[in-house]
Amino acid sequence: xxxxxxxxxxxxxxxxICGLVYPxxxxxxxxxxxxxxxxxxxxxxxxxxxxxxxxAQDFKGSQWFHPRASAAKxxxxxxxxxxxAVASKEYVKTVTxxxxxxxxxxxxxxNTVPTDLVTTSGSGFDPDLSPESAKAQxxxxxxxxxxxxxxxxxxxxxxxxxxxxGILGEPRVNVLDLNMDLQQLK
Numbered sequence: 001x002x003x004x005x006x007x008x009x010x011x012x013x014x015x016x017i018c019g020l021v022y023p024x025x026x027x028x029x030x031x032x033x034x035x036x037x038x039x040x041x042x043x044x045x046x047x048x049x050x051x052x053x054x055x056a057q058d059f060k061g062s063q064w065f066h067p068r069a070s071a072a073k074x075x076x077x078x079x080x081x082x083x084x085a086v087a088s089k090e091y092v093k094t095v096t097x098x099x100x101x102x103x104x105x106x107x108x109x110x111n112t113v114p115t116d117l118v119t120t121s122g123s124g125f126d127p128d129l130s131p132e133s134a135k136a137q138x139x140x141x142x143x144x145x146x147x148x149x150x151x152x153x154x155x156x157x158x159x160x161x162x163x164x165x166g167i168l169g170e171p172r173v174n175v176l177d178l179n180m181d182l183q184q185l186k
Contacts, residue, residue, distance in 0.1 A: 057074055065137055
């Protein structure tokens, strides 16, 4: 009975430390040291939340930059990848369909199609595109909005972020930021 009471007390103390004290402490430190990130890296405009810079959103219409395809259909509560093997017929059909849709929407896309426009990301929520993928959409958007392609290309260049620490990752463009600035262009 004595061993049981020691184990019970140890379990209660560890539950309080690991289940209450530690989460509250780390949340408190995060709120103080990184408040924007702790709140979900939300982007707001005129006091209205537009979205998170960490989650892709679906933009419909030829006047917007389109993000990567999402296996989760852009539902933040359903984070998922397709789990379809790259060599499977289903995957090949999906990518082929995406390539055909991309070529149909963007008549200027030749035989070189940016991979990130026709494949989904691992999480299904990748908010960024490669600069090449954004540039592939420029003629469609220029025509739909009546804006010069040069202006759109300079907007992409303005929003292109380089490699982290100069060596990690690839250059990228956040689609939500890009579309928010695109909305301001006349």
